[in-house]
Amino acid sequence: MVTPRFTYLVTSYRNPEQLYRLVARLRSLSPEAGVVVSHDRKSAPLDDGRLEPLRATWWPTPTPVSWGDGSYLLSILAAYRRLDPGPEQWVTTLSGQDYPLRPLAEYEAHLATSGANALLEETPDTPEEWNLRRRYVRRSHRVPAFAARGATGKLVRLVPGLTWAPMPHGLRPTIERPVLARPYRLRDVHRGNDLFAVDGTAVRALLTAPPRVLRHFVRTPTPSEGFAHTVLMNDPDIVVRPEMLHFARWQASAHPDDLGLDDLDEARASGRWFARKFTQDSPALDRLDELLDLP
Structure with missing residues (x-):
């Protein structure tokens, strides 16, 4: 063949x-x-x-x-x-x-x-693009179902360094945090x-x-x-x-x-x-x- x-x-x-x-x-x-x-x-x-x-x-x-x-x-x-x-x-x-x-x-x-x-x-090397590239020096965690609604997002936003990221298509949000030990x-x-x-x-x-x-x-x-x-x-x-x-x-x-x-x-x-x-x-x-x- x-x-x-x-x-x-x-x-x-x-x-x-x-x-x-x-x-x-x-x-x-x-x-x-x-x-x-x-x-x-x-x-x-x-x-x-x-x-x-x-x-x-x-x-x-x-x-x-x-x-x-x-x-x-x-x-x-x-x-x-x-x-x-x-x-x-x-x-x-x-x-x-x-x-x-x-x-x-x-x-x-x-x-x-x-x-x-x-x-x-x-x-392009624009501020918006660099902001998107920062996602690859962060860790993403999908939140459990019980925490996907309610006040969890508000509480996460109060913690320095953590980001509450809503997802499309009805998917559960994620919590993002910085990673210090990274390959790049x-x-x-x-x-x-x-x-x-x-x-x-x-x-x-x-x-x-x-x-x-x-x-x-x-x-x-x-x-x-x-x-x-x-x-x-x-x-x-x-x-x-x-x-x-x-x-x-x-x-x-x-x-x-x-x-x-x-x-x-x-x-x-x-x-x-x-x-x-x-x-x-x-x-x-x-x-x-x-x-x-x-x-």
Whole structure:
């Protein structure tokens, strides 16, 4: 069996019909690529009968995935470990709510000629960004159910150094505290979007990072946005190309807005390769299919 040079690792937890549509589009645009779905263990199993004809496979995550903690990061690393890509192979992580904006043949040629081991978002050195990076020098603890409501948050805010952090999606809040013994100084911490592309050399660097580094990050808030960026950008043997792969529109939410037909011109003009996020029945997906099928 020939090992694919390009693999798309798709994370999913709901809307299986939307996932199958994305997998079918990836396969049509890249007939020889590997397509693997990392599916949240707590969700209903996927249908092998829908994925096998597309030469795609799915793996359940090692543990249920919860937003904002270390479970998502650990699931991605587990998938990397199973893929075990060689130095010339590329793995691109997508979510089930993403969709290509441009032909994947162009994207894969871009990866092959990038001269890099990783394409990661580069965030600006602004006061707001440094405040976000500070999350990776803090420890995050999910509060027990009995303490999630009532006066607990008010009491926590009275303790110097502690932060009460509300969570979206009905998740229990977390309590954050500073960590003095940490593997990186704040100035060496990096952060960015956790949907990126890495080659086998970069994957190996992530999988062989010192255990204390991984232990530190999985207990910080939203570690998937900090671990890979910090490890790779501090590794002198890894070439990182600053590049954001996805077009997204953000308002005041912790998640990107749903994109529609009116957003497609801007998305395609952005130069990005993928866009997120779309609803399952968005007419924007039909329009993208039309555009991607054009000669």
